[in-house]
Amino acid sequence: MKILFLGDVMGRAGRRAITENLPRLREAWALDFVVVNGENATSGMGLSGAHAKVLLDAGADCVTLGDHAFDQKDMMQFIEHEPRVIRPLNFSKASPGKGSRLFTTKNGRKVLVMQALGQVFMKRPFDDPFSAVEPVFKTHPLGGQADAIVVDFHCEATSEKMAMGHWCDGRASLVVGTHTHVPTADAMILPGGTAHLSDAGMCGDYNSVIGMEKHEPLRRFITGMPKDRFTPATGEATLSGVYIETDDQTGKATRIEMVRQGGRLQQCGP
Numbered sequence: 001m002k003i004l005f006l007g008d009v010m011g012r013a014g015r016r017a018i019t020e021n022l023p024r025l026r027e028a029w030a031l032d033f034v035v036v037n038g039e040n041a042t043s044g045m046g047l048s049g050a051h052a053k054v055l056l057d058a059g060a061d062c063v064t065l066g067d068h069a070f071d072q073k074d075m076m077q078f079i080e081h082e083p084r085v086i087r088p089l090n091f092s093k094a095s096p097g098k099g100s101r102l103f104t105t106k107n108g109r110k111v112l113v114m115q116a117l118g119q120v121f122m123k124r125p126f127d128d129p130f131s132a133v134e135p136v137f138k139t140h141p142l143g144g145q146a147d148a149i150v151v152d153f154h155c156e157a158t159s160e161k162m163a164m165g166h167w168c169d170g171r172a173s174l175v176v177g178t179h180t181h182v183p184t185a186d187a188m189i190l191p192g193g194t195a196h197l198s199d200a201g202m203c204g205d206y207n208s209v210i211g212m213e214k215h216e217p218l219r220r221f222i223t224g225m226p227k228d229r230f231t232p233a234t235g236e237a238t239l240s241g242v243y244i245e246t247d248d249q250t251g252k253a254t255r256i257e258m259v260r261q262g263g264r265l266q267q268c269g270p
Contacts, residue, residue, distance in 0.1 A: 001032040001109055001148050001248065002270075004259065005176050006241035007183070008066070009041040010204025010211035011232025015054055017203050017239050021261060022059040029243065029270055033103070033111045034059055035150055037178045037200070038085075039066035044211060044232040046071030049078035052085055061103060062086060064115045066154040066179060067122065070095065088117040088154060089136070090127040100136045102146060109248075112136070112146040116164075118155020118179075129153065130167055137171050142251040148173040149251065155179055158198045162186075165196035173246045173253055176200050181210040183240050183258065183265075193252030201240030206264045208233035238263030243270045 004025065009018060018036065026034065036055050038047040046068040052075075055063050062084050069087045070076055079085050079097035089099030100114035114136050116129035133151065140146045149172040153164045161177035168175045170192025176199075177184070183201030190196050202211050209217035212230045220226055238260055245255040257270045 001105070001111070001246045002030055003111070003148060003150065003174065003244050003246065004029065004031050004034045004241060005150060005152070005174065005200060006034070006036045006203055006239055006259070007200030008037045008039045008178050008181055008202040008204070009055065010181065010202045010237070011040065011044045011234070013205045013232065013234050013237040014203040014211075015041055015051060017237035017262060018055055018060075019058045021239055025261070026059045032105050032107065032109065033061050033148070035062045035064060035113055035152065036060040037066065037152060038063040039068055039154070039178065040202070040211065042072050044230060047075055048072040049074045049082070052078060052082065056084055061105075062101070062113045064113065064152045064178070066115070067117055067124065086113055086115050088115045088126070090116050090129050090132040099132070102140060109147045110145065112140045112149045113152070114149070115152040115154060118153060118157065118160045120160045121156035129164065133168065142171055142173065143249065147248070147251050148246045151175040153177050158184060161198045162196070165190060165194065169194045170252070173251050174242070174244050176242055183260065187242060187256050187258045189253050189256055193250065195242070195244045195253035195256040197242045197256070197258065200242055201260070203239050203241070204237050205233035205235040206238055207235050236263045238265045240265070
């Protein structure tokens with residue numbers, strides 16, 4: 001299978017990049033399945049139901065969230081009726097929606113997507129993510145019920161992201177980090193056959209401070225004092241993420257390529 005994962009969609013610029021480029025990439029790269037992290041697609045803070053529909057209509061098969069999952073209050077209801085939107089497994093036990101789902105592609109293949117939140121440097125204490133993913137692996141083994149498994153690990157620390165990659169090695173097709181909005185350069189296939197990238201980066205304007213207009217973040221760094229709200233940057237966005245190919249029998253990764261399309265960053269892709 002050919003699978004594309006795109007990192008955190010950041011505001012209007014990120015949404016525009018998805019709608020303008022994802023349909024073309026699906027065809028050009030003959031993609032079987034696409035996962036998009038929509039964590040910051042609405043004003044840089046969470047995801048609204050309307051903007052979730054935009055991402056899905058553009059060609060995403062699954063949209064994952066993160067620690068801002070329910071910053072847009074209508075997502076509380078929307079996620080109950082839209083199973084293609086996935087929130088973290090270890091979010092509050094009272095939260096609506098699901099943290100994993102088994103999808104069926106157009107050619108009948110089964111793809112499991114799950115998401116977990118990290119603990120290191122995160123503002124809120126979340127349950128242990130390593131324990132959270134275990135029951136899902138047990139009920140949906142790679143190469144058995146699931147032809148491919150994608151794990152979106154949403155957290156700050158690259159050490160924790162790398163640890164999750166090794167924890168899942170041989171049991172997932174791809175473990176990819178999100179949340180920090182800066183793509184890492186460690187795309188690799190681990191010894192057990194799991195593709196890993198510590199952070200996919202963001203789909204947003206990189207002429208910014210992690211997707212926000214530069215002036216207010218700079219002011220806060222220099223003076224320590226806030227003055228205005230953070231505002232998403234609106235220039236040309238770069239689609240950032242990762243592309244993998246999997247073995248049809250085992251579900252393990254056979255190829256991994258970093259993806260950067262459009263905008264200011266050096267371009268790359270399959």
